[in-house]
Amino acid sequence: MHDELRYAQGANQHDLVIDGLRNYHWMMSPAALQRKKVMLEAGINAPTKVEAQDGRRRPLIAIRSSPWKAGSQTTPWHDEFDLDHGHIRYFGDHKPTTIGLPGTTRGNKLLLEAAALHAGTTAEQRALAPPLIVFRALTVYREGRAIVKGHLEFCGAAIIERLEHVVQRDPDTGRSYPNLALDLAVVSGGDDDEIDLRWIDDRRDTSLDAQAALRHAPMSWRRWVKHGSTAIPGIRRRVLASTVRSPSEQQPDAGTELEATLRRLYEFYDGRKHAFELLAARVAAQVLSESGARYREGWLSRSSGDGGVDFIGRIDMGASGASMPIVVLGQAKCIVPTSTVSAEQVARLVARLRRGWIGVYVITGSFSRQAQVEIIDDQYPVVMISGKTLVEAVERIVQADYGGDLHHLLQSTIDDYQGAITHRRPEEIIAN
Incomplete structure (x- = not known):
């Protein structure tokens, strides 16, 4: 958690480190596995589904929030992060210029699809639910110059706790428009506060069924798969010392x-x-x-x-x-x-x-x-x-x-x- 990663344009999947920081593309899709990159060009991103033994599943949904864009024409909403208490308020990608209802855009379609599985009433449904792997864009300073692109903070794996349809207002035009708003529960990474990304590799492995693909998942995630929403209060990330x-x-x-x-x-x-x-x-x-x-x-x-x-x-x-x-x-x-x-x-x-x-x-x-x-x-x-x-x-x-x-x-x-x-x-x- 809170690791800073380098998300460089055109970066390869071979180098562990770029510019002194861990290479995002090596972390998410190391070259040895011969998998496509998980890009973050949009706010809501996902690889295609894989055909596993027990059916099709989406390995993950990668979320990128860009605080420096908040309030702009491209990102008029403000995502809220309270990682010490395991909560993120995240808004979908419907924009004031988007025609149609929320769910028209690719990002919101992905979120609606995932939300149905995250609300699953059986362990089998929840095992198929794609984890939301969340990143936040960072502004770094080099030689007195602010660099607002190409750097990410890892914010953990999250469960969709609640999804609602909201009406937002474009700060530039004053125009109202519909969107999706999600309350995400960031799960605990255990004593080391880490997420083992072999879990994501397993979810992309067609030879493993959904239950077998949980072997490297955080214990907190496995508890949620087994017990459902009642487990969320006990598995949510909490950092008391930093309050x-x-x-x-x-x-x-x-x-x-x-x-x-x-x-x-x-x-x-x-x-x-x-x-x-x-x-x-x-x-x-x-x-x-x-x-x-x-x-x-x-x-x-x-x-x-x-x-x-x-x-x-x-x-x-x-x-x-x-x-x-x-x-x-x-x-x-x-x-x-x-x-x-x-x-x-x-x-x-x-x-x-x-x-x-x-x-x-x-x-x-x-x-x-x-x-x-x-x-x-x-x-x-x-x-x-x-x-x-x-x-x-x-x-x-x-x-x-x-x-x-x-x-x-x-x-x-x-x-x-x-x-x-x-x-x-x-x-x-x-x-x-």
Whole structure:
């Protein structure tokens, strides 16, 4: 995981190393096996199916995400990677100019075909399911020059956990268009955090049936084949040690549009920070809903005597007719983006949480290392939304609901603020 690979134009399948990095084509299709290259010219790629003893199967689907293209005409969507928690939110290859419904393009056809097998109800069906082998384009710097092509980060093997049809908005034209959105579960690579690519070689071997081709698969993948979706929580990749992030990791990269947007947010609410609470409530709703939770917005508390709580919401767990409401307490702080929130400040919100409740802390700055350590070590149910996550969510809200007009969203928090305030106890949200 996280290995950097060289994806050079015209590279051969003989050389293990190119420009000091492992050769992608040697890794995926070594010359000794006499197999065709698995190209990544498109975002969604796959070799042809092989005719094995127990029927036809597709060996793999290779996914390439290019963050540097996000928001462009060719890639107007934003894929989201949370590899430390084994989750990728990936969008299909339907574009604003594509005619027809999702599934018209080759990439989306591949995803729909794979999703049917990943949702298989038997071990035999799941054994045929092609693993999604995920790569992310990297920008590297050589002699002070940024190189945005030809380098990849290996992001692991993934299962399609959920596929849905969505409507997206082209940031350039404002035009809406349909697409596919997938939640991918990145499986654990074991103690070594590795994927043995002999597994992929076996899946391309026509002499092996689907079960025999699992011999080099990760143990996590084999558990999923055997037990299905119920195994996913236990096989998802998790890296607890790296959940403590530095201030720079919690802020947008310098000189980017996201940094400019965050600065604009801070300047807009400076002097009227009470209205930031409504923006924070909307961002919390966006972030929690994207995780698959059924989130319901509640209200804002009064500015005086709020006891460390600025907004109240609710998550409904379970299916319709068999659900359980969970109270969400939110705290919002519009602070200088370069400043941090201390452990003592976070503890004020934690102190208000009752058993079974969760907290959301939304800030324009960063959380101190100690604040993060205490929440992780003490297992406090608090979702920390720092400046980078905040502004990314704001961008998605603006595109989805405000026609790409950031000022329209910000002004709405001023206009709607008074109407959102009420003097009610948090637990009353359960009865709503």
